[in-house]
Amino acid sequence: MALTGTRLEVDLTALAHNFQYLKSKIPEDTLFMSVVKANAYGHGVVPVAQKLQELGTDYFAVAYVEEGVVLRDAGITKPILVLHAQQHTLQTCIDRCLEPVIYSVEMLEAFIAFAKANSQKSYPIHLEFNTGMNRLGIDPNDVPKCIELLNGTAVVKVRGLQSHLAASEDLNERDFTMGQIKSFEHLSNQFEELLGYKCLRHTDNTSGILNYNDGHYNMVRSGIGLYGYGNDLKFDADLRPIGSLKSNISQIRHIKKGESVSYNRSHIAETDMDYAVIPLGHGDGINRIYGYGKSSVRVNGKWAPALGIICMDMFMIDITGIDCKIGDEVVLFDKDHPARDMAEKAGTISYELLTGIQNRVPRYYMG
Numbered sequence: 135m136a137l138t139g140t141r142l143e144v145d146l147t148a149l150a151h152n153f154q155y156l157k158s159k160i161p162e163d164t165l166f167m168s169v170v171k172a173n174a175y176g177h178g179v180v181p182v183a184q185k186l187q188e189l190g191t192d193y194f195a196v197a198y199v200e201e202g203v204v205l206r207d208a209g210i211t212k213p214i215l216v217l218h219a220q221q222h223t224l225q226t227c228i229d230r231c232l233e234p235v236i237y238s239v240e241m242l243e244a245f246i247a248f249a250k251a252n253s254q255k256s257y258p259i260h261l262e263f264n265t266g267m268n269r270l271g272i273d274p275n276d277v278p279k280c281i282e283l284l285n286g287t288a289v290v291k292v293r294g295l296q297s298h299l300a301a302s303e304d305l306n307e308r309d310f311t312m313g314q315i316k317s318f319e320h321l322s323n324q325f326e327e328l329l330g331y332k333c334l335r336h337t338d339n340t341s342g343i344l345n346y347n348d349g350h351y352n353m354v355r356s357g358i359g360l361y362g363y364g365n366d367l368k369f370d371a372d373l374r375p376i377g378s379l380k381s382n383i384s385q386i387r388h389i390k391k392g393e394s395v396s397y398n399r400s401h402i403a404e405t406d407m408d409y410a411v412i413p414l415g416h417g418d419g420i421n422r423i424y425g426y427g428k429s430s431v432r433v434n435g436k437w438a439p440a441l442g443i444i445c446m447d448m449f450m451i452d453i454t455g456i457d458c459k460i461g462d463e464v465v466l467f468d469k470d471h472p473a474r475d476m477a478e479k480a481g482t483i484s485y486e487l488l489t490g491i492q493n494r495v496p497r498y499y500m501g
């Protein structure tokens with residue numbers, strides 16, 4: 135039965151392809167962490183994570199503790215890293231067996247106190263070093279203090295050391311990235327030596343995997359690549375977008391030259407024209423930046439530009455000269471017109487378009 139209505143179709147066979155492709159880019163003994171934050175980049179976290187668990191991912195990463203709880207409630211049993219754990223969520227980390235990334239001395243102290251109060255032994259944690267992203271991370275100067283805290287307790291054990299590459303997708307910043315990799319290497323060596331045991335080391339996001347074959351250490355953290363985008367056309371050719379955003383025409387109208395369409399009369403017809411109403415708007419994640427012709431959708435194989443302002447629940451497209459009728463399918467993005475193209479034409483990136491797709495849009499899973 136053909137699907138109809140506004141929907142995001144998610145191809146889990148394409149997800150499996152992307153997973154295998156990314157795995158083929160790393161050494162066999164390097165662990166693979168699937169980043170499923172922000173509702174699996176908009177694709178629906180539970181079915182996507184279940185598929186990735188079935189495919190054999192070694193680890194999951196989410197940004198926030200609440201996202202880890204959703205995975206545990208859905209029966210995900212693999213280790214889950216929380217990239218941005220916060221002090222008020224540490225108890226939940228322990229209750230739901232989530233591994234926090236510790237990014238400051240204060241947080242390390244707080245987590246040790248929590249682990250102690252919960253009678254934990256060797257609770258797995260990860261430490262993030264700031265090597266140049268200048269977002270979260272422990273400063274190199276704080277390493278001695280961390281070691282002192284860690285060597286003074288048995289309630290936690292460092293499972294992983296991580297850093298985040300700031301510019302792995304930009305090959306003009308190769309020197310900067312190599313500098314980050316070098317300083318991570320130096321800090322990790324020093325840290326493991328003072329700690330007296332080895333940890334998992336992880337720095338690579340998707341572009342790190344694809345552009346820096348030497349930065350893998352023993353684990354990678356990949357998000358956007360799993361969903362079919364490699365931040366570079368040469369990698370996109372080998373990946374398959376897993377999401378297709380589609381809808382159907384609700385109404386078709388004809389207006390005369392000089393009449394207007396949408397709020398604030400934001401499109402004025404230059405000639406007599408036909409337009410169609412699409413049941414999808416900024417309340418669904420198609421933001422106003424896609425209006426005023428900044429995006430086009432496919433209708434029966436032809437391109438129809440968005441007219442004027444995108445409304446909350448719908449937008450209008452120019453179908454002048456396109457053979458179509460009420461109920462016909464429109465495609466906003468799919469494998470032939472990737473989310474990357476739609477996003478970049480409007481001045482943003484695939485990540486933002488995908489993660490912005492709201493819960494109101496039903497997801498359907500194939501494969």
Ligand SMILES: *Cc1c(COP(=O)(O)O)cnc(C)c1O
Nearest residue numbers: 169298339340355356357358359
């Ligand atoms: C989101 C995120 C990733 C994944 O990045 P992609 O570019 O989607 O592969 C990896 N590490 C950290 C710290 C992140 O925040």
